[in-house]
Amino acid sequence: MFYRNALLELKKWASKPKRKPLVLRGARQVGKTSIVLEFSKEFDTFLHINLENGSATDLFKTQMSVEELLTAIYLFCNKEKKAGKTLLFIDEIQYAPQAVSILRYFYEEKPDLYVIAAGSLLESLIDNKLSFPVGRVEYLALRPCCFSEFLGAMGETALKKALDNLPIPKPLHTKTMNLFNTYTLIGGMPEVVAHFAQNRDLVAIRDIYESLINGYIDDIEKYSQNQTMTNILRHIIKSGWSYAAQPIRFNGFAGSSYKSREIGEAFRVLEKTMLAELVYPCTSFSIPVLQEIKRSPKLIWLDTGLVNYVAGIQKEVFGAMDIMDAWRGRVAEHIVAQEILSSDSRVSFKRHFWVRNKKGSDAELDFVIQHDNKLIPVEVKSGHNSKLKSLHLFMDNAEHDTAVRIWSKPFSIDNIITSKGKKVKLWNVPFYYAGSINDVLNKLT
Numbered sequence: 001m002f003y004r005n006a007l008l009e010l011k012k013w014a015s016k017p018k019r020k021p022l023v024l025r026g027a028r029q030v031g032k033t034s035i036v037l038e039f040s041k042e043f044d045t046f047l048h049i050n051l052e053n054g055s056a057t058d059l060f061k062t063q064m065s066v067e068e069l070l071t072a073i074y075l076f077c078n079k080e081k082k083a084g085k086t087l088l089f090i091d092e093i094q095y096a097p098q099a100v101s102i103l104r105y106f107y108e109e110k111p112d113l114y115v116i117a118a119g120s121l122l123e124s125l126i127d128n129k130l131s132f133p134v135g136r137v138e139y140l141a142l143r144p145c146c147f148s149e150f151l152g153a154m155g156e157t158a159l160k161k162a163l164d165n166l167p168i169p170k171p172l173h174t175k176t177m178n179l180f181n182t183y184t185l186i187g188g189m190p191e192v193v194a195h196f197a198q199n200r201d202l203v204a205i206r207d208i209y210e211s212l213i214n215g216y217i218d219d220i221e222k223y224s225q226n227q228t229m230t231n232i233l234r235h236i237i238k239s240g241w242s243y244a245a246q247p248i249r250f251n252g253f254a255g256s257s258y259k260s261r262e263i264g265e266a267f268r269v270l271e272k273t274m275l276a277e278l279v280y281p282c283t284s285f286s287i288p289v290l291q292e293i294k295r296s297p298k299l300i301w302l303d304t305g306l307v308n309y310v311a312g313i314q315k316e317v318f319g320a321m322d323i324m325d326a327w328r329g330r331v332a333e334h335i336v337a338q339e340i341l342s343s344d345s346r347v348s349f350k351r352h353f354w355v356r357n358k359k360g361s362d363a364e365l366d367f368v369i370q371h372d373n374k375l376i377p378v379e380v381k382s383g384h385n386s387k388l389k390s391l392h393l394f395m396d397n398a399e400h401d402t403a404v405r406i407w408s409k410p411f412s413i414d415n416i417i418t419s420k421g422k423k424v425k426l427w428n429v430p431f432y433y434a435g436s437i438n439d440v441l442n443k444l445t
Contacts, residue, residue: 004038004149005148013138021107021117022117022137023103023117024036025141027302031142031190036091040087043084045079049076049089052095088113088116089116090115092118092119103132103133104133107137141274141346143188144303144342146342147179151163155197156179159176166440177408180431181320184332213309216237216275232263235256241311242310244304245333245334247297276300276302279300281352281354283355283356284375285397286399287373298353300334307334317331324408332431333366336367354367354377371441374398377394377404378404378437382409388405391405393418396420396422402425402441402445404441405428406430407430410430412428414426
């Protein structure tokens with residue numbers, strides 16, 4: 001198990017004087033169980049209960065006090081009670097709704113006990129069949145590996161550390177971009193990253209992609225409420241990857257005969273599983289960011305490596321001299337979207353892009369992000385500054401002078417003048433800093 005940034009988040013949680021039981025949220029196979037097993041090394045006693053096991057589930061079906069239940073868990077795990085820190089990990093908690101209810105009592109009656117819960121089908125059942133005790137638990141989102149974690153897996157620890165010292169020395173730029181291009185190609189699914197880091201074999205990881213996709217398809221019946229929903233979900237998961245990083249319409253999605261309402265409902269299920277996100281535009285120039293849900297959303301999937309594999313574009317991405325040139329720039333936009341999401345561990349975090357609120361206008365920005373009290377435009381583009389017409393338009397109406405361009409060249413800053421004469425500082429940020437734009441602006445402004 002290579003080092004994951006999520007370990008730092010788990011350590012922060014554990015250090016809180018009044019921590020609550022922690023619920024790990026994330027798509028199937030993003031490494032929830034593996035990360036907890038690694039984290040368990042910090043404790044004197046580790047109690048691991050997997051509720052896929054019927055005998056383990058029975059523990060939570062009997063009427064016992066919290067103290068009696070904890071004693072039963074120790075016996076079930078064949079562990080002795082002893083002094084020191086104890087971590088209780090309830091895995092696949094969705095198989096026992098009673099265990100969900102008991103989390104509040106661990107919080108209220110056993111504050112010294114460290115409790116983590118997770119489940120591979122948890123996301124689709126929340127707000128439907130499961131209801132976590134409000135105010136008695138906290139959440140942590142676990143995403144695929146980000147580029148920084150990829151560097152750690154590849155043994156590039158010195159380079160990983162150098163990235164923290166903004167900006168990276170220019171002689172290291174080409175090497176870092178080459179590594180980022182490889183990361184863009186294979187993506188950040190932990191099993192894929194670990195296998196590639198060990199074997200450096202692009203062909204061998206195809207079996208892992210195939211296993212992941214088939215696993216998602218096999219889980220569909222557990223997500224859906226009826227056969228029609230099952231069929232629609234299968235259609236989206238088999239055909240929807242080719243629509244990554246572009247606006248979609250629900251009605252007849254991916255050449256189907258399904259209606260808008262049916263497709264929309266299916267996508268809402270997929271969003272709960274955290275396999276995909278419908279990224280809606282905003283039209284404002286300042287915070288708060290309000291989604292325009294009546295406009296077409298962009299489809300962003302869990303992982304760019306999976307997009308490349310299922311959409312059949314691995315060779316195109318591998319052969320591109322610049323990832324900006326691959327798949328009409330959509331791969332570049334998708335990996336930036338993935339990196340932006342990886343920078344935030346909140347379950348509620350959403351990505352946004354911007355469109356002009358004017359009939360007939362095609363002005364659009366790839367992303368907008370909040371930095372302090374500012375709404376910062378982010379374009380994933382190369383080329384001359386005069387071609388950034390949508391960015392110019394946005395900045396003419398913004399209350400600040402900061403804009404960001406993500407590209408393949410080294411870090412630089414351009415002082416540009418918009419079409420209306422406004423002076424703007426354009427931060428040209430290499431792809432490998434896409435997941436830390438806020439840090440770049442904080443450290444270099």
